[in-house]
Amino acid sequence: MRVTYPWIQHHGAVNGVTGSCHQLWLTEDDSLLIDCGLFQGAETSNGGAGQNSLAIEFALATVHALIATHVHVDHIGRLPWLLAAGFDQPIHCTEPSALLMPTVLEDAFKVGISRDAALSERYVKKVSGYLQGHPYKEWVTVLERPDLVCRIRFQRAGHILGSAYIECDLHYPLQQRRRRIVFSGDLGAPHAPMLPAPKPPHAADVVVLESTYGDRLHESRRNRRARLQKILERALADGGSVIIPAFSIGRTQELLYELEGITHGNQAWQQIPVILDAPLATRFTKLYRELKPWWNAEALKRVVQGHQPLAFKQLLTVTTHAQHMTMVNRLAHTRQPAIVITGSGMCTAGRVINYLKAMLGDARHNVVFVGYQARGTPGHVIQQYGPQHGYVELEGERYTINAGVHTLGGYSAHADQKGLVGFITGMKRWPEEVRLVHGDDQAKATLASELQRRAKAQAKPLRVVIAT
Known part of the structure; x- marks a missing residue:
């Protein structure tokens, strides 16, 4: 079967709400990882990884970088296993996330792997050497060749301090083709204490959207x-x-x-x-x-x-x-x-x-x-x-x-159905496809139905996929 690039492979957060990990394939030989998180409870990946089996079950030879949306362990907690599998590429995140991440990783290492202080310190020091913190709203070039230019940009997600959704701008000069892929990470609820509410991107071709509360509405802050x-x-x-x-x-x-x-x-x-x-x-x-x-x-x-x-x-x-x-x-x-x-x-x-x-x-x-x-x-x-x-x-x-x-x-630090739908419908140019992850079956199905209803009402050719 002929593959059209870019395409997205999901290594987590498809059978529940934890273990977020997505591989964006740019070409047959080039890819990025967006998050690499721990699983909790009974949730697993399609490759068999879970709370009690955390070894990386996919190849890393094509991966140029890890892009971290934020520092919760269900998004970055498998970093020790990623490094053990041979990962040695940059880890891109926001400036606040770069300041918070060493503390998160130190604790996760001590709880999940070893309480040996010297070993933990070496691990955190090694990860810190890969960390690259970036300001919000600034484009970062991850890969640049005559046939491919890949840039990413962090936008405020309103989930925790430093959290971001990721805009991936892909340019294939030889094909005269561009694609914009957005990974929502975890989107915050509006009016959350201390954090600005997330604003939708201007445009996208494909959005990978969380759906934790896709089947319900939050009560007001008051x-x-x-x-x-x-x-x-x-x-x-x-x-x-x-x-x-x-x-x-x-x-x-x-x-x-x-x-x-x-x-x-x-x-x-x-x-x-x-x-x-x-x-x-x-x-x-x-x-x-x-x-x-x-x-x-x-x-x-x-x-x-x-x-x-x-x-x-x-x-x-x-x-x-x-x-x-x-x-x-x-x-x-x-x-x-x-x-x-x-x-x-x-x-x-x-x-x-x-x-x-x-x-x-x-x-x-x-x-x-x-x-x-x-x-x-x-x-x-x-x-x-x-x-x-x-x-x-x-x-x-x-x-x-x-x-x-x-x-x-x-x-909840997650957006409700209204916020998730607004993230899509608030775009100036709607995506062709929304891929739902990071939610239980009912939440994903309900959100998919609501997005399709909105698209039909506005005559938008939107395809909603429940990721597998």
Whole structure:
């Protein structure tokens, strides 16, 4: 079968929402990788890679560079295995991502591979040698020959600090042909704290589009903040703790921003400790403060008004394991109200496990999910069966869920259906094809149907493909 270039091969995020990895074939002998992420829960790649089988299952001889949309581990976490497979090419990302990535990779290495500090340091140093951070909106030439010119450009995605969608401009001079391919990465929700909302590209021929929330709409920021405050008020009146599992980068800092806004100027609320029990999240929060030039106008205005979004008075940080266990025991056995933010976001590992084991059985406490819970993760089980007082298995033991379980979808760092559709329909020149990735089957099917409906209504010849 004759292949027309460029074409796209998907190595992840087609059977779920994690493991993002896409290979853009420019010619038979030239390609780029866009992301190379870890799988979580039961999700796998078509090549058999998964949470327990992370070796790179595809050839790298043609790959000229890795383009990282952002630094979440489901987008860059397989870097150790990529390097082990022989990858030694540039890693392009935004300037903020280049500052954040070494910390992400160090932690992922220690958790997933080895806690040997010297080995981890050598790995991070090696990766850092390949890193090239670029400003937003500037074209970067990745490959230039008489027969092929490949340029990329990073545009704000509004997902976490440094996140981007990627525009790939391909020029085939000998064929007098150009193609524009866009990879959305993870697109953020509008009005997210601290981050400018993503704006659609001007034009594209093909868009690889995430679809995490392709079948639903988020509530407004005002409503979700009001719901968060009500949950906190009810739980804290019972003398319980509110446990919020959150990813260390992005979600945690947005929650701190919102909690500071709720408590600012309220003497009663300022007596309630907000406990950040996540050493990695603490490090990222410090980096977020240093990355203030990339905050949005609203966040900068609040600083001028006297707010301290990421360093308010009742914010307590827990660092050592001994301090962590003391905190778990104290909150489980006293009636001291507290708000705890801890990892991991899908309850797959980390300190949240100890909080859940100690508190799920007690109705005084509440668990609040603010992000997507992938199938096969404890977070998904708690979210699904908690309201019926079901159970979850944690580290081989069964725990009954009597604690309150709440989901605030509006706090997701992902765009909802309206945002995803707007990313396509907001273009001056619509793409010929949209390839849906990074979503469950229902989300992809629902989003595909809505995109096709919009295209038909506007007489646009849009082809929507659910990537495989």
